Amino acid sequence: MSTDTPLKPKFYKTEVKPVWCPGCGHFAVLSAVTKALAYLALPRKDVAMVSGIGCSSRLPAYVSVYGFHGVHGRALAVASGLKAARPELTVLVAGGDGDGFSIGGNHFLHACRRNMDMTYIVMDNEVYGMTKGQASPTTAPDWAESKLTPHGPGVPSFNPAAIALASGASFIARGFTGDPNGLAKLLVAAIEHPGFSFVQGLSPCTTYRPEQKEWKNIVRPFELEPTADPVEAAHRIQADDGMSTGLLYQSRIPVWQPENLVSTQVDQLERGFQV
Amino acid sequence: MNAKDPQVIDTLAEFMTHAIALENESVERYEELADSMEVHNNPEVAKLFRKLAHFGELHAREIKSHADGMTLPQILPWDFKWSTPEGPESGPMQEVHYMMNRRQAIEYALHNEEAGRDFYAAVAENSPRAEVREMAAEFAAEENEHVDILKSWLLNLVDPESVRPEDLDPPNIPE
Numbered sequence: 245m246s247t248d249t250p251l252k253p254k255f256y257k258t259e260v261k262p263v264w265c266p267g268c269g270h271f272a273v274l275s276a277v278t279k280a281l282a283y284l285a286l287p288r289k290d291v292a293m294v295s296g297i298g299c300s301s302r303l304p305a306y307v308s309v310y311g312f313h314g315v316h317g318r319a320l321a322v323a324s325g326l327k328a329a330r331p332e333l334t335v336l337v338a339g340g341d342g343d344g345f346s347i348g349g350n351h352f353l354h355a356c357r358r359n360m361d362m363t364y365i366v367m368d369n370e371v372y373g374m375t376k377g378q379a380s381p382t383t384a385p386d387w388a389e390s391k392l393t394p395h396g397p398g399v400p401s402f403n404p405a406a407i408a409l410a411s412g413a414s415f416i417a418r419g420f421t422g423d424p425n426g427l428a429k430l431l432v433a434a435i436e437h438p439g440f441s442f443v444q445g446l447s448p449c450t451t452y453r454p455e456q457k458e459w460k461n462i463v464r465p466f467e468l469e470p471t472a473d474p475v476e477a478a479h480r481i482q483a484d485d486g487m488s489t490g491l492l493y494q495s496r497i498p499v500w501q502p503e504n505l506v507s508t509q510v511d512q513l514e515r516g517f518q519v
Numbered sequence: 520m521n522a523k524d525p526q527v528i529d530t531l532a533e534f535m536t537h538a539i540a541l542e543n544e545s546v547e548r549y550e551e552l553a554d555s556m557e558v559h560n561n562p563e564v565a566k567l568f569r570k571l572a573h574f575g576e577l578h579a580r581e582i583k584s585h586a587d588g589m590t591l592p593q594i595l596p597w598d599f600k601w602s603t604p605e606g607p608e609s610g611p612m613q614e615v616h617y618m619m620n621r622r623q624a625i626e627y628a629l630h631n632e633e634a635g636r637d638f639y640a641a642v643a644e645n646s647p648r649a650e651v652r653e654m655a656a657e658f659a660a661e662e663n664e665h666v667d668i669l670k671s672w673l674l675n676l677v678d679p680e681s682v683r684p685e686d687l688d689p690p691n692i693p694e
Contacts, residue, residue, distance in 0.1 A: 253596075254547070266555040266615045279596045377690060422613065423604045425597040448613055451690045457613050 251285050253278035258308045264299060269421035269447030269456075270367050274306050276419070276445075277336070277365070279428035281309070284435060286334055293336045294323040296343040299374045300367035300447070303338040317348030320355040320364065327360050328502050334435060335362040342372045342380040345402050349381070355440055356411035358500050363434045363441045366404065367421075369449035369456065377452035389452070405481045405492055408442045409474060415441035416477070416493040418486075420463045421448065426489065433491060439499045446487070459487070466490040526600035528642050534651045535586040536594050537601075537642075538658060541635060542579035545608035546572050552615060559617035564624045571628050575608075578661070585654065602641075607634035618686060622676055629669040636662035 256278040264270045281291065291309035295301035296319035304311030310333075314322045323337040344352055344366045355364065370387070372378040379393045381402035388396045408416050415437040419427035427445060434441035446463060448456035466484075470491040471477050477493035528534045549572035556565035601607060610631040619627075639659035646652050 261554040261558055263558055264555070266552060266559060266561075266617045266619070267613050269613065271551065271555075271612050283595060422611065425599070425605065429595075429597040450613060450616060460611070460613065 251282040253282045256281045256288065256308050258306055260305045262306055263302065265449075265451045267450030268299070269369065269445070269449070270300055270303070272421035272424040272427065273300070273338075273365065273367050273445050273447060274303060275424045276421075276427035276431055277303070277307055277338075279425070280431035280435060281307075283428070283432055286435075290332070291334045291336065292323075292326055292330075293338060294319050294326060295337070296339045296348060297374070298340040298343045298372070299449075300338060300340040301343060303367075309336075317343055317346070317351065319343065320348060320351040323362055323364075324351075324355060324358065324360055327362050329504065331361075331501050331504075336435070337362060337364045339364075339366055340373075340380075341366060341368040341370060341382040341402075341404075345381040345404060345407075352407070353411045356408050356413035356442065359412065359414055359439045359497055360501065361438055361440070361499050363431070363437075363443065365431070365434075365443045365445055367445050367447040368404065369447050369453060370401070371449050371452045373449050373452055377449075403481065403486065404442075404444050405486075406478070409477055409481060409493060412497075413442045413493075414439040414495050414497050415491075416444075416481075417442070417491045418444045418446065418489045420446045420459065420489050422460045422463065423489070426465075430491065433494075437494065439497065446489070462487045463489055466492065470494050472496075526602075528600055528646050528651060528655075529648065531648065531650050531654065532586075532589055532591050533594075534642060534646070534654060535582075535589060536591045537599060538582050538639075539579065539586065539591070540594070540599060541606040541608055541638070542575060542582050544606040545631065545635070546575040546579055548609040548612075549575060555615075556617070561617055561619070563621055564619055567621055567624050574665075578665075582658070601638070603634060603638075607638040608632065610634075622673065625669055625672050625676070629666065629673070632662055632665045632669055636666060 288309045293304040293307050293309055294312045294314060295304050296314055297316035301313060304313055312322055319337050319339050323335050327335045368382055370380060370382045372380050378390045379387060379397040383397055384401055385398050386396040388394060405416050415434055417430045417434060419430045430443055434443050446459060448459055466488045471493055472495045481492060549568045553565045553568035553572060556568060608631045610627050614627055636659050639655045639662055642655035643652050643659055
């Protein structure tokens, strides 16, 4: 028996056992990321994954590429610095809805606007899971299961795709962890896209949001082909309930990559700190 | 997402690639679940998933032996002709829970085996090639045996399984 398959997704998995709850959607993101990397046959030394804090931000520990588990909300800032210094690397950024849209919200806006060539995967389960289930920016206003918000957050939820579009992102997609292969395909397109690619992964939290098991009956593919027209994309995103999946918007705009003209040696840096 | 309805598999090589992927992915899923249950201190269910992974491994080996000497095509994960989001025997991840008991775990496995059997049965019915239909019918019969084994496990299970044990670290604590 022979095949011409060069790499298996397993090649990109570490030996570290995920601590996610059994049933967590994030397992499917891990599967999708490794399938995408295997398809693209990217050498592990040429890929870096950066994350913030939260359940989803554990991802770099489980993917066998360079990893940086950063501080809360700062994954995109760290990743931007990395991409600026090492433009040849494929930079993946992972995090959750709390990390990315609350404390990291400002970085999200400017990462979209800057359009550096990196891929941001947000595992959106509409809850802070690691701290035992509080409302996040994408939580519905009437979700009343947390003692911190006994009557629900009471404010409209954040629409990540709309914010990404308004901030200038050039690639906006939404996937679902109940369809890991579809998510893998989206990630391949996102990684291949020249510029900032944003992938919102609907990833049910089995522990704090068990009702999200129903998402499998609600999620469906976008009926329309992706558009490159931001006005049309805005209309579609606003008209959607946030449960349609696929590539929503893709445009070609200049990628921002600072030129590293000055190279500083370590001894020069050290001299600068001498007292 | 993969198609809801079974698609036609034309060649024996294509069929064997599907069968091998089905079994391999199933083994990986059970290994992943076993690891996960160990991490979450559910050793009985972890042991059960590990056992299922072992049986899956044996079956995968047997399936691969049918493909000896064949050149198999590379099929991308999203191009497999499943009618389920993943391979039919890779059960939905969202259907497990860290407090699940052995009965629930066997029921989960039973669902997976039935889905595998149904996949092979559909190929046995729909493929235009006699050799594919024949091999698929053989695999469907094997899966049916696995279904019967799991049903017997359920019948022989003696533990009081209907109630989950108390969760000493419940998800929603007062803040």
